[in-house]
Amino acid sequence: MAWDFETEPEFQAKLDWMDRFVREEVEPLDLAFRDSGAPYDRKNAVYRKVTAPLKAEVRKQGLWACHLGPELGGLGYGQLKLALINEILGRSTWAPTVFGCQAPDSGNAEILAHYGTPAQKATYLQPLLDGDIVSCFSMTEPQAGADPREFRCRARRDGDHWVLDGEKYFSSNADFASFLIVMAITNPDVPVHQGASMFLVPRDTPGLNLARMAGLGGEPLGHGHHAYIRYENCRVPADNLLGGEGQAFAIAQTRLGGGRIHHAMRTVAMVRKALRMMCERALSRRTQGDVLANKQMVQQYIADSFIQLEQFRLLVLYTAWHIDKGHKKEARTYIAAVKVQMADVLHDVVRRALQVHGALGCSNEMPLAGLWMTVPVMGIADGPTEVHKLTVAKAVLAQHKPYEGVWPNDFLPERVAEAKARFAKYLEHEADNL
Numbered sequence: 001m002a003w004d005f006e007t008e009p010e011f012q013a014k015l016d017w018m019d020r021f022v023r024e025e026v027e028p029l030d031l032a033f034r035d036s037g038a039p040y041d042r043k044n045a046v047y048r049k050v051t052a053p054l055k056a057e058v059r060k061q062g063l064w065a066c067h068l069g070p071e072l073g074g075l076g077y078g079q080l081k082l083a084l085i086n087e088i089l090g091r092s093t094w095a096p097t098v099f100g101c102q103a104p105d106s107g108n109a110e111i112l113a114h115y116g117t118p119a120q121k122a123t124y125l126q127p128l129l130d131g132d133i134v135s136c137f138s139m140t141e142p143q144a145g146a147d148p149r150e151f152r153c154r155a156r157r158d159g160d161h162w163v164l165d166g167e168k169y170f171s172s173n174a175d176f177a178s179f180l181i182v183m184a185i186t187n188p189d190v191p192v193h194q195g196a197s198m199f200l201v202p203r204d205t206p207g208l209n210l211a212r213m214a215g216l217g218g219e220p221l222g223h224g225h226h227a228y229i230r231y232e233n234c235r236v237p238a239d240n241l242l243g244g245e246g247q248a249f250a251i252a253q254t255r256l257g258g259g260r261i262h263h264a265m266r267t268v269a270m271v272r273k274a275l276r277m278m279c280e281r282a283l284s285r286r287t288q289g290d291v292l293a294n295k296q297m298v299q300q301y302i303a304d305s306f307i308q309l310e311q312f313r314l315l316v317l318y319t320a321w322h323i324d325k326g327h328k329k330e331a332r333t334y335i336a337a338v339k340v341q342m343a344d345v346l347h348d349v350v351r352r353a354l355q356v357h358g359a360l361g362c363s364n365e366m367p368l369a370g371l372w373m374t375v376p377v378m379g380i381a382d383g384p385t386e387v388h389k390l391t392v393a394k395a396v397l398a399q400h401k402p403y404e405g406v407w408p409n410d411f412l413p414e415r416v417a418e419a420k421a422r423f424a425k426y427l428e429h430e431a432d433n434l
């Protein structure tokens with residue numbers, strides 16, 4: 001009997017160490033260095049100084065970049081163990097950086113490992129794995145995100161070079177990145193899924209122009225780390241093509257699946273944090289002669305939140321298990337399902353936690369408003385909820401067939417008649433109870 005919900009004691013010891021280390025050493029960074037881009041700013045001397053000993057400690061514990069397989073210097077934990085790790089790291093915006101597994105670099109490293117040439121790996125992958133540089137994934141355009149058929153950014157071959165022209169929007173961390181992975185159409189005469197390619201573009205390439213930085217809601221206009229980029233006659237050597245010509249979509253899928261499940265794992269941590277705050281508040285705040293925890297509607301908030309969290313967590317772990325087992329088809333469906341659920345569960349639980357905190361919950365003096373802003377991000381980044389629901393629905397429908405004839409297979413008059421014919425000898429004295 002292989003189903004099991006227990007963690008091996010040796011691995012639990014590592015999780016316990018991480019839990020303590022993140023609480024005592026890493027979460028204070030979130031409070032002291034609050035700019036949303038700070039964990040990506042490798043040039044900042046202060047950030048380097050405060051994180052260096054922490055990263056060294058993580059390496060000493062053998063927990064650096066634990067999303068990686070052994071061929072890339074990781075421990076090859078697999079997704080299920082990674083889920084338990086990310087449930088801890090997700091509490092902190094700095095923790096993924098301190099543990100060498102932050103998005104989008106983790107996904108970018110994955111595609112470089114799969115598709116990069118030895119020279120590309122030496123130039124881009126190794127420093128990324130070492131945490132010395134950060135990278136950017138530049139795919140979404142101002143006029144199109146979820147539907148790539150609307151993409152316009154082009155790359156044309158010119159001798160030994162490719163020349164990129166077009167615009168990209170929400171290219172996160174482009175301001176800190178040493179290089180960008182850019183999707184561009186190389187053959188407009190075939191469907192975009194076969195006609196787009198990926199390029200490695202060093203950040204200082206002439207023609208890569210950061211037109212504007214967008215931030216998330218709450219950040220002042222003009223501040224933020226999601227770049228609106230104009231590629232204007234941006235010329236890179238032919239060797240900077242990543243994978244083959246026309247392979248952009250296969251490459252993107254390699255990274256997006258992993259990215260989505262890792263976000264979901266970290267969302268478990270955020271939902272837990274919101275539930276913890278909700279319970280603490282409910283047990284502390286008094287109104288009409290009693291604490292909120294004794295009001296039935298607040299109890300319902302807490303029960304519903306707990307149930308949603310546990311259901312979500314199990315779905316995340318089950319999805320991780322499918323990935324580890326190499327069940328590709330199931331993994332695709334379950335990743336889409338988890339992607340949908342993470343925004344919904346985060347929405348419901350943070351909304352309730354915020355509500356029981358009253359004005360304080362709405363304020364900028366609790367982490368709740370910050371968590372609230374991550375709700376739409378989880379429902380949009382890496383593909384909108386609606387698109388993932390389509391994936392789930394198609395996969396579910398593919399397991400079913402239409403019925404033949406006029407009546408459904410479960411049509412009672414026919415099924416009952418069949419069953420009665422089968423058991424006729426026992427039913428001859430029974431009243432007809434159809």
Ligand SMILES: Cc1cc2nc3c(=O)[nH]c(=O)nc-3n(C[C@H](O)[C@H](O)[C@H](O)COP(=O)(O)OP(=O)(O)OC[C@H]3O[C@@H](n4cnc5c(N)ncnc54)[C@H](O)[C@@H]3O)c2cc1C
Binds near residue numbers: 143145170377381
């Ligand atoms: C915090 C954050 C970071 C990001 N970082 C990056 C990055 O680093 N690199 C990058 O390239 N992109 C990045 N993105 C962009 C992200 O990938 C896109 O936002 C996403 O693909 C959706 O595209 P869009 O925003 O253009 O929305 P659209 O494609 O315009 O969709 C808008 C809405 O239309 C509806 N919709 C869309 N398609 C369908 C459908 N088939 N059926 C029904 N309804 C539909 C949905 O409600 C959807 O939310 C980031 C986004 C966020 C929020």
